[in-house]
Amino acid sequence: MATTTKSSSTKTAPKTTKASTKPTGKTGKMEDSEFHEFFVDELKDIYWAEKHLVKALPKMKKAATSPELAAAFDKHTQETQGHIDTLEQVFALLEEKAVAKKCDAMAGLLEEASGIIEDTEDGTMIRDAGLILAAQKVEHYEIATYGTLKTFAELMGHTQVVDLLTQTLENEKATDVALTVCAESFINQQAAAE
Numbered sequence: 001m002a003t004t005t006k007s008s009s010t011k012t013a014p015k016t017t018k019a020s021t022k023p024t025g026k027t028g029k030m031e032d033s034e035f036h037e038f039f040v041d042e043l044k045d046i047y048w049a050e051k052h053l054v055k056a057l058p059k060m061k062k063a064a065t066s067p068e069l070a071a072a073f074d075k076h077t078q079e080t081q082g083h084i085d086t087l088e089q090v091f092a093l094l095e096e097k098a099v100a101k102k103c104d105a106m107a108g109l110l111e112e113a114s115g116i117i118e119d120t121e122d123g124t125m126i127r128d129a130g131l132i133l134a135a136q137k138v139e140h141y142e143i144a145t146y147g148t149l150k151t152f153a154e155l156m157g158h159t160q161v162v163d164l165l166t167q168t169l170e171n172e173k174a175t176d177v178a179l180t181v182c183a184e185s186f187i188n189q190q191a192a193a194e
Contacts, residue, residue, distance in 0.1 A: 039152045040096050046145050047087045047098060049106035053138065054080040056110045060135065063117045065128045068182055073135070076175050083171070086164050093160050109138050125190035132183045139176040146172060 054077060061073035091098040113134035120127035146169040153161040 035152070036156060039149065039156065040094065041101065042145070042149060042152075043087065043090060043094075043096075044099050044101035045103045046142070046149070047084070047091075048100035049103040049142070049145075050080055050083045050087060051100055052103075052106055052110060054084060056113060059117070060113060060131055063122075063127060064131055065123050065125060066182075066187060068185075069128050069131065069187065072175075072178055072182055073131075076135075079171055079175065083168050086168050090161050090164050093164075094158070105141055106138070109134070109141060112137070124194055125187050126194055128187045129183065129191040132179050132187065136176060136179050139172055139179065142172045143169065143176065 057073050057077040057080060061070045061077070064070040064073060088098045113131070116130035116134050117127070120130050146165055150162055150165040150169055153165060
């Protein structure tokens with residue numbers, strides 16, 4: 001049995017050694033790899049998403065009933081412009097052109113938000129509850145995307161890119177929490193009573 005244990009630890013040792021050879025420096029670029037190309041393609045996708053979200057948020061603000069929700073959308077509009085600027089820094093660090101590629105997921109989420117505005121009555125908390133639902137779907141999509149892109153950047157050793165994506169990821173998480181607080185403090189309860 002001792003031999004079996006040795007042989008299984010021998011099998012795991014090369015994997016550990018191989019994992020430790022991942023690029024960890026600031027210059028690990030992997031420009032010619034298919035993985036790097038995929039990473040850049042996904043950056044283009046989220047770039048499109050952010051550029052379209054920054055246009056949709058003022059419409060959501062205008063449709064909001066409560067001043068608190070309107071203020072949250074206004075704040076996130078400014079933050080989203082910052083996310084666009086951050087992505088442009090990421091492209092520059094990667095020596096890539098900042099080009100947007102249509103994000104079907106965000107297009108669908110924004111279409112759904114428009115549908116909620118059309119399907120709910122103006123001046124109601126039901127509309128606000130629906131707008132929060134739509135906004136949190138967007139936030140969860142962005143959290144998933146930025147979290148994965150950050151991991152990809154770590155694997156390729158893009159340390160400055162990791163830092164920038166981490167900042168955006170943390171901001172998206174904070175926005176999601178703020179929307180939850182807004183919903184749970186009074187909007188959902190008032191919507192249920194309408």
